[in-house]
Amino acid sequence: xxxxxxxxxxxxxxxGQEVTxxxxxxxxxxxxFWYRQTMMRGLELLIYFNNNVPIDDSGMPEDRFSAKMPxxxxxxxxxxxxxxxxxxxxxxxxxxxxWDTQYFGPGTRLTxx
Amino acid sequence: DAKTTQPPSMDCxxxxxxxLPCNHSTISGNEYVYWYRQIHSQGPQYIIHGLKNNETNEMxxxxxxxxxxxxxxxxxHATLRDTAVYYCIGLTQGGSEKLVFGxxxxxxxxx
Numbered sequence: 001x002x003x004x005x006x007x008x009x010x011x012x013x014x015x016g017q018e019v020t021x022x023x024x025x026x027x028x029x030x031x032x033f034w035y036r037q038t039m040m041r042g043l044e045l046l047i048y049f050n051n052n053v054p055i056d057d058s059g060m061p062e063d064r065f066s067a068k069m070p071x072x073x074x075x076x077x078x079x080x081x082x083x084x085x086x087x088x089x090x091x092x093x094x095x096x097x098x099w100d101t102q103y104f105g106p107g108t109r110l111t112x113x
Numbered sequence: 114d115a116k117t118t119q120p121p122s123m124d125c126x127x128x129x130x131x132x133l134p135c136n137h138s139t140i141s142g143n144e145y146v147y148w149y150r151q152i153h154s155q156g157p158q159y160i161i162h163g164l165k166n167n168e169t170n171e172m173x174x175x176x177x178x179x180x181x182x183x184x185x186x187x188x189x190h191a192t193l194r195d196t197a198v199y200y201c202i203g204l205t206q207g208g209s210e211k212l213v214f215g216x217x218x219x220x221x222x223x224x
Contacts, residue, residue, distance in 0.1 A: 004156075033212075043157070043214040056211070091156050099204055099212055101147075104156030 004105035006092050012111045018080040021108045024073055025094030033102060034067055034077050035091040043091070049075065050098065082112045117201045122219045125195075131188040133218050135201030138182045144205050146177060148186050149214070150197040157200070157214070160186065191222045 005024040013019055025032050034046040047057040052069045060067070064083070069075040079086055089109050093102040118136040125131040137146060147162040161168055161175045163184070168175045174187040188195055200217040 042216065043151075045211050045213075048211075093156070101159045101162070102157075102212060103159065107156050 004092055004094055004103055006090075006105035006108050008108060009106060010109045010111075012113065013082055014113050015083055016081045017112075018078065019082045019086075019110060019112075021077040021090050021092075021110070023075045023077070023092030023105060025075070025092070026103055027073070028096070029094035029103075030072075030097045031095045031099075032069060032075050033093040033095075034075070035093065035104075036088045037091065037107075038088045046077070079110075082110075084112045086110060087112050117203055117215060119199070119201055119215070119218045121216065122221070124221050124223060125188075125191045127193060127222050127224050128190055131191040131195065131220055131222065133186040133188075133199050133201075133220060134183065135186070136183045137201070137203050140181055140203050141205075142181075144203045146175065146181075146184050147202045147204050147212075148173070148175065149200045149202065151200070151217075152194070152197040160199075162204075191220075193222050193224065196220060196222045 004026055007022045030051050032049045035043055036046055037043045046059045047067045048055050049069045065079055067077045089107045091104050091107045093104040095102045116139055145162050145164050148160040149157045150160055151157045161170055161173050163175045163177055165177055165181055177184045198217040198219050200214050
């Protein structure tokens with residue numbers, strides 16, 4: 001298995017632009033997680049899906065952030081409009097179910113100028 | 114989930130065993146101890162987990178004290194590639210709490 005796949009690996013954009021991050025979980029995994037990592041705040045959970053349904057989105061910073069999982073093999077995290085404080089590394093992870101062992105992707109490094 | 118305490122940093126010589134401690138004095142009876150690590154510029158990587166028995170896999174060994182208030186992750190023969198931040202996390206399998214990454218221990222393996 002190729003593991004969790006994220007794209008793009010790096011994204012540089014200007015403030016106000018829309019950003020879409022993509023994730024393909026490991027085949028057969030039922031749960032998907034989006035995390036954000038910054039030096040100041042460390043690694044924090046943004047949203048968690050189980051069987052394509054959002055279960056916990058309490059970590060989503062504000063309405064500018066939205067996440068979807070249209071099917072079991074694809075999820076997106078969208079930021080519109082983006083702001084410089086959104087600059088971070090965004091990780092996607094998947095697991096067989098729930099909070100069991102999670103497998104992380106390589107991350108997307110987002111820079112908002 | 115159980116609150117865990119880890120030293121902020123440790124050093125280890127290449128080829129020697131690296132013993133990373135974790136205190137989890139408030140752990141409940143059904144909370145597992147999970148270890149993840151994050152190598153620079155990569156996503157976190159699962160290492161091992163256990164409930165009360167000692168566990169071993171191809172990456173590491175996990176020793177949990179009998180009272181389950183602390184544990185030690187052992188990398189038997191540390192290599193330079195084991196330099197990373199190691200996170201100890203308490204979690205109930207199938208529970209509703211989140212996987213919370215604290216500050217972890219920055220392990221530096223020196224040549």
